[in-house]
Amino acid sequence: MSYLALYRKLRPTRFADVVDQEHVVTTLQNQISSGRVAHAYLFVGTRGTGKTSLAKIFARAINCSNLQDGESCGVCEVCVSSQSSASANILEIDAASNNSVDNIRELREEIRHSPISGKYKVLIIDEVHMLSTGAFNALLKTLEEPPPHVFFILATTEAYKIPATILSRCQRFDFKRISPKSMAAALRKYMDSENISITDEALGYVTTLSDGAMRDALSLLDRAAALYQSDTITLEKLRELTGAADESISFRLTDAFQNYNSTECLDIIEEIVANGRDITQFTNEYVRHLRDLMLVANLGSRASQLEYSQDRLDKLTQAAKASEHNLRLLSSFVELSAQLRHSNNERINLEVTCIKLCNPVTSATNDTSEINARLEKLEKGQSAPVSQKAVKSTYPQEIVGGGVLDAPQVASQNVNKPKPPQELIATATIPDAPAAPDDIKMAIKNFGALAERLKMPVKAMLKSSTAKYLGGNSLTILADEANHGTLERNKDKIKAELAAMFKKDIDVVIVSAQKFASGQQSSKAPAKDSKETYTEAFGDIVEFTE
Numbered sequence: 135m136s137y138l139a140l141y142r143k144l145r146p147t148r149f150a151d152v153v154d155q156e157h158v159v160t161t162l163q164n165q166i167s168s169g170r171v172a173h174a175y176l177f178v179g180t181r182g183t184g185k186t187s188l189a190k191i192f193a194r195a196i197n198c199s200n201l202q203d204g205e206s207c208g209v210c211e212v213c214v215s216s217q218s219s220a221s222a223n224i225l226e227i228d229a230a231s232n233n234s235v236d237n238i239r240e241l242r243e244e245i246r247h248s249p250i251s252g253k254y255k256v257l258i259i260d261e262v263h264m265l266s267t268g269a270f271n272a273l274l275k276t277l278e279e280p281p282p283h284v285f286f287i288l289a290t291t292e293a294y295k296i297p298a299t300i301l302s303r304c305q306r307f308d309f310k311r312i313s314p315k316s317m318a319a320a321l322r323k324y325m326d327s328e329n330i331s332i333t334d335e336a337l338g339y340v341t342t343l344s345d346g347a348m349r350d351a352l353s354l355l356d357r358a359a360a361l362y363q364s365d366t367i368t369l370e371k372l373r374e375l376t377g378a379a380d381e382s383i384s385f386r387l388t389d390a391f392q393n394y395n396s397t398e399c400l401d402i403i404e405e406i407v408a409n410g411r412d413i414t415q416f417t418n419e420y421v422r423h424l425r426d427l428m429l430v431a432n433l434g435s436r437a438s439q440l441e442y443s444q445d446r447l448d449k450l451t452q453a454a455k456a457s458e459h460n461l462r463l464l465s466s467f468v469e470l471s472a473q474l475r476h477s478n479n480e481r482i483n484l485e486v487t488c489i490k491l492c493n494p495v496t497s498a499t500n501d502t503s504e505i506n507a508r509l510e511k512l513e514k515g516q517s518a519p520v521s522q523k524a525v526k527s528t529y530p531q532e533i534v535g536g537g538v539l540d541a542p543q544v545a546s547q548n549v550n551k552p553k554p555p556q557e558l559i560a561t562a563t564i565p566d567a568p569a570a571p572d573d574i575k576m577a578i579k580n581f582g583a584l585a586e587r588l589k590m591p592v593k594a595m596l597k598s599s600t601a602k603y604l605g606g607n608s609l610t611i612l613a614d615e616a617n618h619g620t621l622e623r624n625k626d627k628i629k630a631e632l633a634a635m636f637k638k639d640i641d642v643v644i645v646s647a648q649k650f651a652s653g654q655q656s657s658k659a660p661a662k663d664s665k666e667t668y669t670e671a672f673g674d675i676v677e678f679t680e
Contacts, residue, residue: 155309162192173280178289182344186258225241237269243277255284259289277300312347318337330367377415379406379411389453407481416484531639612650615648
């Protein structure tokens with residue numbers, strides 16, 4: 135006898151065997167027991183959740199001659215024939231390959247005849263959303279008023295593609311993904327019955343990869359059992375089978391991003407490729423790892439409710455506390471995962487993403503609340519120490535407390551990295567400035583609204599800039615050096631929008647935040663850096679040490 139795949143061999147044959155779909159099972163059993171069975175059902179859910187299996191169980195139950203509490207007996211002639219796929223009363227078709235009008239017409243002719251054995255004929259149409267428009271129309275009338283001996287069960291993964299006229303004639307049941315806990319318990323039962331040795335850790339990994347689909351889990355275990363035969367299936371063996379990298383690599387990569395260490399990231403990628411791991415598989419694994427970090431970081435004390443081992447939970451908790459960029463990393467890698475589906479060189483895509491995330495300028499967030507608070511202190515003549523959080527999140531090792539590290543310490547770091555403009559503003563000292571005119575106060579208060587009035591890319595550049603009053607009759611915009619030239623060229627448009635908003639002309643000065651902090655100003659000051667040239671550009675409002 136030919137070998138039967140595990141997902142076919144272990145397909146449930148009774149309502150009690152169906153995993154994690156109690157809401158559907160209970161309803162169907164009650165309908166069968168009370169004799170209130172509907173003529174048409176629609177089973178909706180993702181792959182591997184038991185739609186077709188439950189349809190066959192239901193078909194056997196309504197034909198069973200010795201029904202027991204809504205459950206088929208499994209020993210009568212109808213039950214035995216249906217379990218061996220020899221029953222003429224259960225007609226199953228795949229709409230993906232039988233989706234034409236002629237196919238539906240043939241079915242209509244077939245179901246007119248009364249069943250040879252048993253009481254009812256059950257027509258199961260799998261992937262029903264694949265039927266053509268003409269086929270749906272041909273099915274419509276028969277579905278609405280079928281012969282008294284016929285029941286329909288339609289199964290689909292994409293219910294939104296089914297016409298409303300079909301949906302309204304069916305009782306709909308939504309199948310949920312199988313929970314990791316329920317799947318692990320069922321898989322343990324299956325593996326014991328098949329004499330397959332597997333560790334609990336490996337079973338947990340299978341449930342994670344299958345994403346709630348029992349068929350995917352059984353197919354993976356079938357491969358593992360064939361490869362390792364009498365050996366115990368471990369987590370390491372499953373990772374080798376699937377081409378996944380060890381989880382320690384995910385923790386190492388997160389640490390590398392935290393330290394802006396692009397060299398370490400490239401070394402990790404080289405290690406992944408050298409070990410024959412699949413880049414797409416690793417990216418998906420890392421997305422799951424970052425999601426776990428996000429959950430642990432946000433659930434707090436409730437993180438213990440997650441279905442992780444205590445050792446893994448401790449590692450995730452420690453990593454979540456150390457990293458402050460999990461959401462940014464998760465967003466970037468989710469985007470990368472989508473790109474890899476259409477990429478011809480997956481390694482390059484991964485390397486580019488990692489290098490971008492290790493650049494403190496390109497990876498900086500748009501949160502300027504702390505920057506604004508520090509600037510306000512500077513305007514009042516107060517000291518503005520850099521918080522440890524700000525130091526870590528933008529440029530972790532070069533700037534500490536508003537100063538610069540000693541030469542030996544700097545030498546150990548990469549001082550050639552571009553400094554974020556927000557951190558450099560603190561190197562200039564702004565004494566008390568006169569009170570700002572009312573119109574400039576309103577302009578600063580509504581700076582976000584001003585940005586919204588302009589088109590891209592000026593809009594985005596203004597949103598990442600800071601509006602300040604530094605004296606005189608001008609609104610000063612502190613912008614990133616990379617954006618300075620574009621904003622300077624569009625200064626007339628900015629002034630025009632300000633005039634339209636406040637019915638008054640307001641002068642605008644565009645200042646490079648980097649050069650402002652270091653005592654230079656490219657648009658007005660000469661190349662020579664001195665107090666005189668800086669005063670020419672800004673008046674007496676800025677003091678710095680030469």
